[in-house]
Amino acid sequence: EAQVTQNPRYLITVTGKKLTVTCSQNMNHEYMSWYRQDPGLGLRQIYYSMNVEVTDKGDVPEGYKVSRKEKRNFPLILESPSPNQTSLYFCASIRGGKNTEAFFGQGTRLTVV
Amino acid sequence: SQQGEEDPQALSIQEGENATMNCSYKTSINNLQWYRQNSGRGLVHLILIRSNEREKHSGRLRVTLDTSKKSSSLLITASRAADTASYFCATVPPGGYQKVTFGIGTKLQVIP
Numbered sequence: 347e348a349q350v351t352q353n354p355r356y357l358i359t360v361t362g363k364k365l366t367v368t369c370s371q372n373m374n375h376e377y378m379s380w381y382r383q384d385p386g387l388g389l390r391q392i393y394y395s396m397n398v399e400v401t402d403k404g405d406v407p408e409g410y411k412v413s414r415k416e417k418r419n420f421p422l423i424l425e426s427p428s429p430n431q432t433s434l435y436f437c438a439s440i441r442g443g444k445n446t447e448a449f450f451g452q453g454t455r456l457t458v459v
Numbered sequence: 460s461q462q463g464e465e466d467p468q469a470l471s472i473q474e475g476e477n478a479t480m481n482c483s484y485k486t487s488i489n490n491l492q493w494y495r496q497n498s499g500r501g502l503v504h505l506i507l508i509r510s511n512e513r514e515k516h517s518g519r520l521r522v523t524l525d526t527s528k529k530s531s532s533l534l535i536t537a538s539r540a541a542d543t544a545s546y547f548c549a550t551v552p553p554g555g556y557q558k559v560t561f562g563i564g565t566k567l568q569v570i571p
Binding site for chain 2: 350377379381386387388389390391394395396434436438440442443444445446447448449450451452453455
């Protein structure tokens with residue numbers, strides 16, 4: 347079954363404590379992306395990756411890092427989280443070509459206090 | 460930057476009625492897609508329409524695309540309570556599959 351697995355689903359942390367949200371896909375897609383979703387702002391792209399070791403900034407990259415050491419994994423790293431990073435985060439794995447489609451993980455609800 | 464903007468932002472209808480949601484975008488696209496999100500969960504792909512297509516159907520869904528106006532609409536016919544969700548349009552630029560850009564979404568409530 348095609349899957350994008352994100353962990354954890356819920357996380358409460360304190361300002362400044364480094365954290366990583368993991369994302370893994372089993373579809374052998376080259377493209378992966380991270381989004382944050384905030385009320386009234388929709389989904390905004392944080393970072394994306396076109397293949398192993400190839401990443402680039404999206405629309406709201408400040409305060410985030412990513413890495414793509416293997417095709418299946420695309421973790422999102424918050425080195426020093428701040429309260430304005432409290433949000434709902436989604437990882438997506440994207441099938442390219444004629445029938446582009448984004449497959450989403452279940453989401454990670456992050457609260458930074 | 461937000462590429463797609465959905466209209467209306469919220470819509471409430473009775474079961475059995477049709478629901479129409481609109482999406483406007485700003486730059487050239489390779490294709491436009493519609494996704495559905497049930498409360499707080501991941502988005503699920505519904506339908507894709509390419510820039511050279513004008514209309515597409517899938518079950519109770521009908522999507523239109525007007526590239527001259529840079530707009531699209533999603534029609535859900537004979538709505539059901541289970542259609543209650545948020546609906547997002549997403550645009551893919553020419554040659555940029557990784558840059559799937561989403562709008563703000565339309566929150567649809569179907570009242571039984």
